[in-house]
Amino acid sequence: MFFRRIMDNKKILIIGASHHSKVLIDSFLSSGGRGEEICGYLDDNTSLLNKTVNGYKVLGKIEDIEKFKGKVGFVLYAIASIKFIKKKEDIIKKIKNLGFKFYTIIHPTAIISNQSVINEGVFIGPGVIIQPGTIIKNHVTIYSGSIIEHDNKIGDYSFIAPGVVTSGNVSIGKGVFVGTRSCIKNNVQIGDYSIVGIGSNVINNVEKNKLVFGNPARVIK
Template sequence: MIIYGASGHAKVIVDIIKSMDSYSVDFVLDDDPEVKELVGFEVKHQLTDEMKDQKLVLAIGNNQTRYKLASKLQQSYCSALIHKSAVISEDIDIREGSVVMANAVINSSTVIGKHCIINSGAIVEHDVKLEDFVHISPNATVTGNVVIGEGSQIGAGATVIPGVQIGKWVTVGAGAIVIEDIPDFAVVVGNPAKIIKFNRIENE
């Protein structure tokens, strides 16, 4: 497998892959020519025709950057990568390119879109729908029957109460408590979470 990205986030994805039996790391790919190695793996700087048949995972924490790369690259993406310590219901749908980190929990009847990140210790409860490119940060809790739109990020330690709908490309600040629906592109912080501004998203 190819890991695209040589950041700290990529190091965590290496750990996920090492915990699994189904994949191994072939090498890491990064756009920065100064980066030569990541936790013992060679870093290359260009996708070649010979690499087209290899599975790839986008080890990019920034949702917009991950979105742009996935739109641009003509590559076959891996099925979801799930750390062996994560607790995952058998009754979920988790799609290609998504990663589930150590000690995360995903409960029944949940749908996880493409290229999502369920970070360390995050909890995603039953009947949740996460659209593509969503990031649930460490120790965040998304309770039951929540819908989160494309590209949104739930900050570290934040909580989303049951039944809330969060729009696309929303940022929920660390530790926020979301008790009502949030419109597209909003940035919310606090307890209860309040809109402080709107994101300017450039995904064209």
């Protein structure tokens, strides 16, 4: 298992005071961290400004992030929504271009092979299993109880909802959303920015920008 973590500053700034942030904070606290501390949020909901959410203060809007250069060591992206996946990519690229590093959280109950690769800005939730040969690319979210089998590839910005099961040699593209309790057959490829609906069984390849749903999963649009 491999992921980069640069320790020049131990403060973490969270992007998005969402329900997802509650999950990330809980996993961060459960893991004990490595001496890092959360300093607060940036969120575009102006009604939250200066309010405390899940124990931490909302310090400004996302566009205010430049003010925190040199003051925080890491950014934690915490906006989880199908409609925000492409926006997530844009926001993260802008933040990276400013020189910020992204924090990776792995819940202590996750089981992760030493022969897998976990990249920057990834969240791996409670009870997740990741098998050998699997590569989890940047800014991927894998929620509770999901099983990612051997030799999978999960592309940047993708979201794996709770209880998803992938068989061996599955390839999931960039910005893909896989709904709760979905299963993906071995050797299947899912194209960039596609959506797999809740509880679907995917037995065939899925092209880019498609919505599939059902058992077996069929293209809806």
